[in-house]
Amino acid sequence: MMISPTQGQAMSMLISAIRPNRVLELGCFVGNSALWIADGLSNVPEKKGHLWTCEIDPKMAAFATKNVEMVSDLVTVVNSSAQDFLDSWNEKNQFDFIFIDADKGGYINYYETILSRNMLSLSGLIVADNVLFKDQVHPIDNRLGGMIKAPKSIREKVYNFNLHVSLDNRTEQVILPIFDGLSIIRLKRN
Numbered sequence: 109m110m111i112s113p114t115q116g117q118a119m120s121m122l123i124s125a126i127r128p129n130r131v132l133e134l135g136c137f138v139g140n141s142a143l144w145i146a147d148g149l150s151n152v153p154e155k156k157g158h159l160w161t162c163e164i165d166p167k168m169a170a171f172a173t174k175n176v177e178m179v180s181d182l183v184t185v186v187n188s189s190a191q192d193f194l195d196s197w198n199e200k201n202q203f204d205f206i207f208i209d210a211d212k213g214g215y216i217n218y219y220e221t222i223l224s225r226n227m228l229s230l231s232g233l234i235v236a237d238n239v240l241f242k243d244q245v246h247p248i249d250n251r252l253g254g255m256i257k258a259p260k261s262i263r264e265k266v267y268n269f270n271l272h273v274s275l276d277n278r279t280e281q282v283i284l285p286i287f288d289g290l291s292i293i294r295l296k297r298n
């Protein structure tokens with residue numbers, strides 16, 4: 109599912125407020141959210157920021173590359189799995205904004221790789237999409253206290269991700285109920 113226009117506006121505003129140098133997106137699809145991020149980057153007076161957006165499907169990556177052609181100075185589409193991209197990135201070049209929107213079962217691994225490899229700058233943000241997944245996550249929340257072993261459905265995978273982040277002392281998060289839900293996560297300052 110692509111981000112909605114309201115989510116796109118929120119992302120664009122966040123980006124232009126944060127003024128990031130490096131932005132990463134995991135899960136590009138056809139480049140819709142990449143264009144919203146580019147919109148935010150283009151509103152930064154210094155115009156110094158760049159987005160790397162990662163897509164596992166070569167056809168989608170090629171399609172997205174065409175769709176972002178007019179902002180190719182701001183956006184690079186990378187045809188790669190999200191995990192391979194994270195593992196091969198030089199962590200000295202930290203990201204200031206990371207948007208996680210690929211396979212929901214990978215969210216916890218992406219989050220852990222980002223934190224363990226210190227890929228997020230101190231003032232940076234991780235934003236994760238679909239964290240309310242069609243309002244299907246809250247009902248699980250009421251029934252269970254811990255992580256779901258071998259989660260099968262998307263709502264169970266998202267539930268596990270939300271719980272994992274909420275139990276993590278390294279970060280703080282807020283969930284914005286915009287469209288399918290956006291988690292805003294940052295490193296704790298202490």
Ligand SMILES: C[S@@+](CC[C@H](N)C(=O)[O-])C[C@H]1O[C@@H](n2cnc3c(N)ncnc32)[C@H](O)[C@@H]1O
Nearest residue numbers: 109110111135137140141164189190209210211
């Ligand atoms: C929800 S869509 C992304 C939508 C896009 N962010 C937007 O809002 O316009 C998820 C995309 O992630 C891609 N994807 C799935 N698993 C992936 C993985 N392991 N690594 C990278 N991309 C992946 C899918 O092919 C799909 O295009």
